[in-house]
Amino acid sequence: MAQRIEHWQSDDAVDVIISRAMSSADDLLRLSEHLGNAHTQWMIMKGREQESLTQPGFRLTDAQEIDVPLLDATRRLLKVVRDD
DSSP states (O other), X not given: OOSOTTTOOOSSOOSEEXXXXXXXXXXXXXXXXXXXXXXXXXXXXXXXXXXXXXXXXXXXXXXXXEEOXXXXXXXXXXXEEEOO
């Protein structure tokens, strides 16, 4: 994809949206919600700090610490779904 996520359109809903570098989880959800449906999962890699999720219509279902090869830092993988 060679477009910003907020401009990309699809005829079908996306099953999984993955992000590793976004300013906030709420921003990603706001900019990409048009691509998902009730079954879409958002997998968001964040720093080790706990991040609150305030975007209406979504809920955090899992947050796991992960080790990234060749990176001397811990990251968290957030799994988010629609809260419909």
